Amino acid sequence: MRFMNVFRENGRTRHHRRVALLVGLLAWGGTMPAGAAEHEALSIGITQFPATLNPNIDVMAAKSYVLGMTLRPFTVYDAEWKLACLLCTELPSIANGLAIPVDLPDGKKGVDLTYTIRPDAQWADGVPVTTADVRFTYEVGRDPQSGISNAELYRRIRAIDIKDEKTFTLHVDKLTFDYAAIQDFMLLPAHIEREAFAAPAEYRLRTRYNTDPTNPGLYNGPYRVAEFVAGSHILLEPNPHWAGPPGHFRRITVRAIENTAALEANLLSGTIDMIAGELGLPLDEGLAFAKRHGEAFQIVYKPGLVYEHIDLNLAHPVLADRRVREALILGLDREAISQSLFAGRQPVAATFVNPLDLGYTADTPRYRHDPVRAAELLDALGWSKGGDGLRRNAQGQKLSFELMTTAGNRSRELVEQVLQSQWRRIGVDIRIKNEPARVMFGETLPHRRFDMAMYAWISSPENVPRSILHSSEIPSAANGFVGQNATGFTSPEMDRLIDALEIELDPTARKALWAEAQRLYAAELPSLPLYFRSDVFILPKWLTGVRPTGNQSPTTLWITDWSAQP
Amino acid sequence: MIRFAAIRLVEIIAMLALMSFVIYALIGLMPGDPIDLMRSADPRMSAADAARLKALYGLDQPLLLRYAGWARQALAGDLGYSRLFAAPVWGALLPRLGNSLLLMVPSFVLAFTIALGLGTLAARHPRSRLDGAVNLFCFAGISMPTFWLALILILVFAAGFGWLPASGIATAGSSDIADRLRHLVMPVTTLTLVSAASYTRYVRSAMREALAQDHIRTARAKGASEARVVVHHALRSALVPVTTILALSFGGLVSGALVTETMFAYPGMGKLIFDAVMGNDYNLALAALLLATVVTMVANLVADLAYAWLDPRVSYR
Helix, strand or coil, X not given: CHHHHHHHHHCCCHHHXXXXXXXHHHHHHCXXXXXXXXXXXXXXXXXXXXXXXXXCCCCCHHXXXXXXXXXXXXXXXXXXXXXXXXXXXXCCCCCCCCEEEEECCCCCEEEEEEEXXXXXXXXXXXXXXXXXXXXXXXXXXXXXXXXXXXXXXXXXXXXXXXXXXXXXXXXXXXXXXXXXXXXXXXXXXXXXXXXXXXXXXXXXXXXXXXXXXXXXXXXXXXXXXXXXXXXXXXEEEECCCCCCCCXXXXXXXXXXXXXXXXXXXXXHHCCCCEECCCCCCCHHHHHHHHHHHXXXXXXXXXXXXXXXXXXXXXXXXXXXXXXHHHHHHHCCCHHHHHHHHHCCCCCECCCCCCCCCCCCCCCCCCCCCCHHHHHHHHHHCCCEECCCCCEEXXXXXXXXXXXXXXXCCHHHHHHHHHHHHXXXXXXXXXXXXXXXXXXXXXXXXXXXXXXXXXXXXXXXXXXXXXXXXXXXXXXXXXXXXXXXXXXXXXXXXXXXXXXXXXXXXCHHHHHHHHHHHHHHHHHHCCEEEEEEEEEEEEEECCEECCCXXXXXXXXHHHHHXXXXXX | CHXXXXXXXXXXXXXXXXXXXXXXXXXXXXXXXXXXXXHXXXXXXXXXHHHHHHHHCCCCCCHHHHHHHHHHHHHXXXXXXXXXXXXXXXXXXXXXXXXXXXXXXXXXXXXXXXXXXXXHHHHHCCCCHHHHHHHHHHHHHHHCCHHHXXXXXXXXXXXXXXXXXXXXXXXXXXXXXXXXXXXXXXXXHHHHHHHHHHHHHHHHHHHHHHHCCHHHHHHHHCCCCHHHHHHHHHHHHHHHHHHHHHHHHHHXXXXXXXXXXXXXXXXXXXXXXXXXXXXXCHHHHHHHHHHHHHHHXXXXXXXXXXXXXXXXXXXXX
């Protein structure tokens, strides 16, 4: 725990040791959350506060977390990573006739998707959720001035046919394998938001989610926002018009505490009952907390879709050689890193595809720690070890790279030092140069001014890696530096696989394509896979029903399953 | 004195204009923007969406053009909209300003009161045990990291004894004033202890100097009571240098206390300014920083004017 480190740093005097002991004892004594006997209220600590609760404006994990309890999306990926209906009655499929492939005038394949809104769905002010809301949401989503963050789905929907108050058909311009997934189509209440949309360019400023966030008509989930104190907390109370199974808690408070040491102290004091895994402690701090207070809480570790890896700049003359990249990964003992730094809770990754994903295959090249083979490869390439233990080529050039990550991320900085030391053992010199996240993601990666960059890709189930591996996504001056293929990986075969993956409807054939893509990635190594990051959920012992998904769907979507043990 | 004040007011306006450009340019020169960060958090957000949002928020315009637009708007009295807080700038700023004043004013008053008392006592008994104890308090307060002190208070009084809430400004759903005050106790204590320590050093030093002046010896020789000598003669003269320090601290009343606010999850101006600068929220960052600048400069002007009252030798022509 961070505060104990503070003691180690400052506690050289006897006085400080006594204070540390006193505080430790007090903290230990304070691990029984106050008010736990009641269990009708739940207080959740997260590290971020949402800027807006409008479901279509801005992208923030904190917003998704709160909206999980207050707004129902049409579809979600559940804890088994299967697509499920929440606001709709049935997922459209070609088999059930609710998805009909169509030939478009331009020769491409489109699809018509018919959804029916749950008949009992109502906004928390008692107004039924209807297709009028669907039409309005589409109108907002299509307007380039409205400030919608992710408008891709709205752009792909050519038209909407309203069948009746509850049933509608979307005419989509591309038939992709995940055609039924419309989680980006987050419904807006037309009866509340229509007025704010009168001037579309002003919508993002006037949306009632910003100006009147406690208006019950904005929410259709099991809970509604009853109090919104910007930067501090959001209080939720049951939606009186919710027709599904009721939530157990009469009040849920989501409290934003950015500093993780303070977050832990708040948990120990009983100010909050739990720390959300989606926006809580990093794994190393979670492990330290578990050691000290694990017996008083349920600690759940869930590996997920956040893929930690090292991007290699393939424009670098040395890194452009695949054999150098292979030597680099053979020189790493990733299993030891996972075991020693993360108690084995972060599984080592073979590729960018998570083993929980439908597209995962175990049949890919694997790179176990093999420093001898790594040395052989480098020797063969003319990189010989000198007296100082570092390798140089015939021209005397040192085998040296700059490794960067996001400054201030303690866990990554720690891993970086281990990597530096492991590579040093095979004669590779690593210079560490870290940058703040906004500099690294905003400037360095898009302009490809790096040798090696350690960071994470956030993904979703069966997320086709177009943005990170397709050659058209290499950031350059020509495309305004907007692509995310920062390594500069170019492979006609990978491009073909990505294009094919998106439109392959047959799951078996698609799995084969996924397997090929993973094999190609593991063989070419444009990035060095490290591990899949784990979330730490710290829950009170009396809380049941919390099922971390490991994907981008927050646990709060299933808040009605949460309950207190008698 | 009126002429002096008028000249200073003109200087303040010129300084504000200059500061607004410097702040705008500094934020604008930071690499990356919030849309890039948004995109890195959403795997499904396309390049087209990123380009559309940058255009919508004006982030694709040259810096000078954006500044000119902001300045035009600001001169017309419209400080714009905070993108980060999804509210008009004043709407985002005022609640935070209120929270910060609730936090900073009591701690400022308490710290100054403690400093006056302790500093005066220590100065009157130099090299005594009391002076040693005051010095120890000062050095402990100055050298103790604020976050550490905050954490200790949380662990002892919230986690340990359970007497006080660990964070926030109020219990969710409560509008009780007593509840609000309970939430203020620990952050105010943290700030008070840290500030009182440094103010006490200034007061002690100024008082020691004042007590050694000839006019103090004269007052004593004329038979003035010790209380009158200290309060009426020495303290007044010691307040001249202390006033400068206090005036400089006034900006802090509206710019908040980032570390304390972060540790106690207290939504004040310090956190708002930090988030606004890091999130490229030009409108909000400018308004908040300029407000802090105005308060600091006006406080300095007031301090300059106060010198004339505190020290009869000072006059403005």
